[in-house]
Amino acid sequence: MNRPSGPENAPSPASPREIRNVVLVGPAGAGKSTLFEHLVAARVEGRRPRDDDRQASTGLVAASFASGEVVVNLIDTPGNPDFVGEVRAGMRAADAAxxxxSGADGLDVATRMLWRECGVTGMPRAIVVTRLEQARADFDETVATCRRVFGEAQPLAVPVQPGGPGTTVAGLVDLLRAPGDETGRRSALVEAIIEESEDETLLERYLDGEDVDVETLTADLHAAVSTARFFPVLPTHATSGIGMEEILDLIEQGLPSPADVALPRVYRTNGGDFGAVGCDPAGPLVAEVVRTTTDSFVGRQSLVRVFSGTLRPDDPVHVSGHLQQFAQGRLGGHDDHDEDLDRVGALTAPVGDGSRPKARAIAGDLVLVSRLSGAETTDTISSPRQPALVEPWVLPEPLLPVAIHARSKGDEDKLASVLQTLVSEDVTLRLDLNAETHQVVLWTMGPAHLALLTRALEEQHHVAVEAEPLRTALRETFVSPCEVQGRLVKQSGGHGQYAVCRLRIEPLPRGAGFEFVDKVVGGSVPRQYVASVEKGARAQLDRGVLNGYPAVDVRVTLLDGRSHPVDSSDMAFQTAAGQALREAANESTVSMLEPIDAVDIEVADESVGSALADLRGRRGQVHGTEPAAQEGRTLIHAEVPALELSRYPIDLRSVSHGTGTFTRRFARYDYLPPQLVEDVVRGS
Incomplete structure (x- = not known):
């Protein structure tokens, strides 16, 4: 991902208070990547902004540069909802957003949801308004919408547009330094800032007519933003450079440093509390891998956020894989063995698609680390003397399954290895090697995510893949009781094979499993062969009795049988039991079962009707609705056949106009409608 851009060293902050970690978030088309490029170009000598960076639309991109008295680590994130995992990684690495x-497009649902996420964690936020030159754009209306939806949003500057809203931006008026206040905007801004001032008398003095100097307002701006209750707004026109200096000034003077924000909770790897951890370069090393990439030029690189301590090249470090541990609902599953130790490679500061050497990374900093071969995204990096485990950030669940296979037989082994690499780099990708359906299934975030993975497989790893129909793990079950005899009699000279068993086969309630009952009397089946009958019945049920799917929820009763003193054997009775079950199975005695998932769907209130109608079309059973935690949203509880959910992430976006999210979990098996059996079985 990053190639060295030159021999000069990256700026090195002396203290966490000299660092600003800032993430750009927003919808696709709002101009994040353009803004990122022009902000970096404004401070990195010789860098020319690029407005067509494809990588910036699908992955996290970072740049580290000096600006005034601070070092800014600026992070660009994608706007496509398929890459929300990259957005959350960027938010984890940052201290402010x-x-x-877009002044022309307003607020979309995804942006509102991300704003609420930041509110839950208390992340300080500011707003940049772009696209003001477009015909539909209106800065005042955008600010009013932000204030209505977000809260105390106040412009720090207003655009100068001689032709009126929706025309060329000629410059900005800085409200903090503006001499006049005909519109009352400056007064509203000043009052909002000093309401958060630590000087409790300042607001009263201001209202009594005392003038507040710009230096005091600037200091109180930092305090106001840090509360995550005041949200400054800045207009911009990135391609002409208008607003770049104002945004950088806001980052330097208004946004918090790593020393001003709370750290995530830290545990010991054995499950105990790690103790107090502060943003202190002299403290114990606690860092986290927020992104992992593999590049053909520089190999494996980890983008690491240092929370405590100082990271240096060649340091031995402990690697804790907390993603798996927290997913299992426990701690302490990752023992402190030698294989958990790694050694830090070269440190570099990212600059978009380049990097510069870095001698160290102190608490609060963001750095690229090479050769951390044992570390994956979300892993904790700590001192071997004090192994630590950072509580993970909220990870989105991949819900779009796609079955793939290598286009060439010769690439099958390589595909398995490459997929493991991709999974280690992308926490929003889940790999399912399904032993039952014999398929390789990628669980992805959506079609754009799948397209990116397919392109990476072909262009970077030279493995061409093809999608195939997704097979569902069906089940068989007996639906009516029957009695049947299994008979194996073979004579071929010498020892033959002889076993006869009479079985009663009965259905059991869903989820009851398998039950075996011995009702043989008089020793017609010797005791040592009763277990053989049970073993043979279990094996046949596992293989299936009609269509080749495991049979479940069955009681098999051994009623009678016959044996031969010489020709009977364990294997003969196993075979006879299996034969009996196969003979009992036909379309009138056996039905197919399909997996049913419990689904919780959250949509905007206005999309509830569409979502319910869509569920009915999927053979879903709605069990109830209730208000969601977020105002204006509804939670729908339903059960839906897994067969009907293969494209649900895509279809839910459509019916909910992008407002819908859902989770799914296996609930039970239930009868597959007879009219679907032939198509589903043939397709599987």
Whole structure:
């Protein structure tokens, strides 16, 4: 991902208070990547902004540069909802967020949801308004919408547009330094800032007519933003450079440093509390891998956020894989063995698609680390003397399954290895090697995510793949009781094979499993062969009795049988039992079962009707609705056949106009409608 851009060293902050970690978030088309490029170009000598960076639309891109008295680590994130995992990784690495909003398009649902996520964690936020030159754009209306939806949003500057809203932006008026206040905007801004001032008398003095100097307002701006209750707004026109200096000034003077924000909770790897951890370069090393990439030029690189301590090249470090541990609902599953130790490679500061050497990374900093071969995204990096485990950030669940296979037989082994690499780099990708359906299934975030993975397989790893129909793990079950005899009699000279068993086969309730009952009297089946009958019945049920799917929820009763003193054997009775079950199975005695998932769907209130109608078309059973935690949204509880959910992430976006999210979990098996059996079985 990053190639060295030159021999000069990256700027090195002396203290966490000299660092600003800022993430750009917002919808696709709002101009985040353009803004990122022009902000970096404004501070990195010789860098020319690029407005067509494809990588910036699908993955996290970072740049580290000096600006005034601080070092800014600026992070660009994708706007496509398929890559929300990259957005959350960027938010984890940052201490403040710049929400980039198009003045022409307004606020979309995804942006509102991300804003609420930041509110839950208390992340300080500011707003940058772009696309003001477009015909539909209106800065005042955008600010009013932000204030209505977000809260105390106040412009720090207003655009100068001689032709009126929706025309060329000629410059900005800085409200903090503006001499006049005909519109009352400056007064509203000043009051909002000093309401958060630590000087409790300042607001009263201001209202009594005392003038507040710009230096005091600037200091109180930092305090106001840090509360995550006040949200400054800045207009911009990135390609002409208008607003770049104002945004950088806001980052330097208004946004918090790593020393001003709370750290995530830290545990010991054995499950105990790690103790107090502060943003202190002299403290114990606690860092986290927020992104992992593999590049053909520089190999494996880890983008690491250092929370405590100092990271240096060649340091031995402990690697804790907390993603698996927290997913299992426990701690302490990752023992402190030698294989958990790694050694830090070269440190570099990212600059978009380049990097510069870095001698160290102190608490609060963001750095690229090479050769951390044992570390994956979300892993904790700590001192071998004090192994630590950072509580993970909220990870989105991949819900779009796609079955794939290598186009060439010769690439099958290579595909398995490459997929493991991709999974280690992308926490929103889940790999399912389904032993039952014999398929390789990628669980992805959506079609754009799948397209990116397919392109990476072909262009970077030279493995061409093809999608195939997704097979569902069906089940068989007996639906009516029957009695049947299994008979194996073979004579071929010498020892033959002889076993006869009479079985009663009965259905059991869903989820009851398998039950075996011995009702043989008089020793017609010797005791040592009763277990053989049970073993043979279990094996046949596992293989299936009609269509080749495991049979479940069955009681098999051994009623009678016959044996031969010489020709009977364990294997003969196993075979006879299996034969009996196969003979009992036909379309009138056996039905197919399909997996049913419990689904919780959250949509905007106005999309509830469409979502319910869509569920009915999927053979879903709605069990109830209730208000969601977020105002204006509804939670729908339903059960839906897994067969009907293969494209649900895509279809839910459509019926909910992008407002819908859902989770799914296996609930039970239930009868597959007879009219679907032939098509489903043939397709599987």
């Amino acid at each position: 710049l929400f980039v909003i």
